[in-house]
Amino acid sequence: xxxxxxxxxxxxxxxxxxxxxxxxxxxxxxxxxxxxxxxxxxxxxxxxxxxxxxxx
Numbered sequence: 001x002x003x004x005x006x007x008x009x010x011x012x013x014x015x016x017x018x019x020x021x022x023x024x025x026x027x028x029x030x031x032x033x034x035x036x037x038x039x040x041x042x043x044x045x046x047x048x049x050x051x052x053x054x055x056x
Contacts, residue, residue, distance in 0.1 A: 015050035022047065 022043045029036070 011050060015047045019047035
């Protein structure tokens with residue numbers, strides 16, 4: 001995101017918030033279905049990707 005520092009910071013912050021929310025939901029939901037676990041893994045991978053794009 002060269003030259004777009006504000007967008008990079010905003011994207012990074014949203015990725016952190018999303019990752020934290022995903023973790024909180026995962027820890028509080030004990031009886032998750034296979035589909036729910038799959039969605040959670042996808043969201044976690046996506047937020048990790050966004051954090052890595054923002055920092056790189």
